[in-house]
Amino acid sequence: MAVGIAIPTHLLRMYRKESQFPVFPIQNLEDDELRRIRIACAFLFSPDHAKDDLFLKNLRLEHVTKAFREKAKRYHPDLHRHEPKDMLEKRKERFIKIRASYDTLKNYFPPEDSHESGDHAVFSRRIIAVGGAKGGIGKSIFAANLGILLSSAGHRTVLVDLDLGGANLHLYLGTTALPSCINDFLSKRIPRLEDVMISTRYGPHLIGGDSSQFGAANISFATKMKLLRSLKQIDADYIILDLGGDTSYNIVDFFLSADTGIVMATCDPAAYLEAYNFIKVALYRKLNRLFGEESDLGLEKDAELANLITRLTRPNGSDRLANIMELRDRIRQEQPRNLFLINQLLRSFRPKLVLNMVEDQSNTDSVVWRIREVAEKMLCTKVDFVGSLPFETEIKRSARDLVPAVSRAPRGFYSMSLNHIARTAGFEIQNP
Numbered sequence: 001m002a003v004g005i006a007i008p009t010h011l012l013r014m015y016r017k018e019s020q021f022p023v024f025p026i027q028n029l030e031d032d033e034l035r036r037i038r039i040a041c042a043f044l045f046s047p048d049h050a051k052d053d054l055f056l057k058n059l060r061l062e063h064v065t066k067a068f069r070e071k072a073k074r075y076h077p078d079l080h081r082h083e084p085k086d087m088l089e090k091r092k093e094r095f096i097k098i099r100a101s102y103d104t105l106k107n108y109f110p111p112e113d114s115h116e117s118g119d120h121a122v123f124s125r126r127i128i129a130v131g132g133a134k135g136g137i138g139k140s141i142f143a144a145n146l147g148i149l150l151s152s153a154g155h156r157t158v159l160v161d162l163d164l165g166g167a168n169l170h171l172y173l174g175t176t177a178l179p180s181c182i183n184d185f186l187s188k189r190i191p192r193l194e195d196v197m198i199s200t201r202y203g204p205h206l207i208g209g210d211s212s213q214f215g216a217a218n219i220s221f222a223t224k225m226k227l228l229r230s231l232k233q234i235d236a237d238y239i240i241l242d243l244g245g246d247t248s249y250n251i252v253d254f255f256l257s258a259d260t261g262i263v264m265a266t267c268d269p270a271a272y273l274e275a276y277n278f279i280k281v282a283l284y285r286k287l288n289r290l291f292g293e294e295s296d297l298g299l300e301k302d303a304e305l306a307n308l309i310t311r312l313t314r315p316n317g318s319d320r321l322a323n324i325m326e327l328r329d330r331i332r333q334e335q336p337r338n339l340f341l342i343n344q345l346l347r348s349f350r351p352k353l354v355l356n357m358v359e360d361q362s363n364t365d366s367v368v369w370r371i372r373e374v375a376e377k378m379l380c381t382k383v384d385f386v387g388s389l390p391f392e393t394e395i396k397r398s399a400r401d402l403v404p405a406v407s408r409a410p411r412g413f414y415s416m417s418l419n420h421i422a423r424t425a426g427f428e429i430q431n432p
């Protein structure tokens with residue numbers, strides 16, 4: 001019986017090259033996995049398609065995406081806002097299943113092919129979170145300039161300062177005074193998140209923050225959930241979340257809520273170690289919240305699986321699990337029914353790494369290699385390196401003069417590198 005569930009990318013590519021057909025190698029799948037795939041196909045296509053092995057074998061990403069788009073148009077609640085509440089609820093329930101089915105099937109195709117193909121085209125909304133190492137490594141400057149770049153490419157872009165304890169994103173967009181900010185929404189002074197949004201002179205809209213307000217960073221779980229829901233409803237093409245540099249639950253949950261999570265580091269050992277830790281904490285949090293309300297899987301809690309996860313993420317005593325590899329082995333032996341679920345979760349966690357303030361390009365390879373190697377070994381996680389940004393004194397000047405680098409020097413090294421990163425990460429912009 002085939003054991004490996006994750007189908008290596010090179011194998012998929014090989015299949016694709018050597019044959020017209022077997023893009024979807026159902027013969028390699030375990031029974032339980034195949035059953036879930038059939039359920040997903042029943043939702044996205046039809047029950048008859050789901051039973052048809054020939055259909056499955058010939059399944060391609062473009063079919064999956066097309067079916068998702070069609071079904072999403074029919075069921076996405078945002079596209080039927082004016083319907084009665086009970087109808088909307090039904091659509092929502094159905095849409096959650098369709099979305100989960102799409103995610104299930106999409107993960108069987110190589111990431112470069114499956115690249116965010118469906119959702120963005122359908123809803124024109126993609127959330128990007130920028131997190132990683134702490135303390136002045138350039139996350140906010142990167143977020144601000146990326147926002148300007150996307151906005152100048154014609155996308156409706158909103159930047160959100162979610163560094164609630166150290167908000168300064170507005171400064172990097174040339175704005176010194178905020179008429180309203182996210183704190184007004186969090187404290188319910190302004191009911192709708194979109195009403196605290198302002199326009200900036202460089203293109204993107206901004207939801208800024210004010211960390212001088214007492215207790216600004218200490219929001220409750222309920223407030224966080226409300227904020228996450230509101231973020232997902234902002235009407236924009238790109239929503240960029242600038243995160244604080246720590247691994248508190250709030251920051252990590254914001255990171256996990258995004259479609260694309262960018263982790264920033266520099267080549268300094270302290271910074272890349274922190275970036276790795278950020279990735280680890282985010283993954284552990286994702287595992288811990290598998291049955292939480294923010295998980296879009298909507299699963300019933302499985303107490304045995306929850307218990308194994310706790311032994312990894314919050315060990316208490318001698319029965320601790322050492323790493324994700326061990327967790328997966330234990331699940332394979334003791335709860336094979338959950339193996340597919342865990343593999344899905346691991347596959348769907350694909351942080352993108354950016355190195356900033358690079359002075360010597362020859363250093364980046366070993367740093368990237370280290371982060372990727374350890375993440376793969378210890379966390380069973382693939383980290384995509386999407387590029388590096390140079391150390392430039394001009395950036396310091398930009399930060400001081402409140403003029404963003406991509407506006408001051410659109411063809412400078414920093415701007416060109418940013419453009420390259422944005423394209424590598426799959427954001428829709430043209431070659432400079």
Ligand SMILES: Nc1ncnc2c1ncn2[C@@H]1O[C@H](COP(=O)(O)OP(=O)(O)OP(=O)(O)O)[C@@H](O)[C@H]1O
Nearest residue numbers: 135136137138139140141245390391392395396399
């Ligand atoms: N590529 C770069 N070259 C030179 N200096 C840079 C570069 N990127 C950022 N900086 C400098 O780093 C400082 C901090 O940047 P930024 O505020 O974006 O960091 P951060 O990671 O968001 O920090 P925090 O975790 O505190 O929010 C900036 O004022 C700027 O001077």
Ligand SMILES: [Mg+2]
Nearest residue numbers: 139140163243
């Ligand atoms: Mg910052």
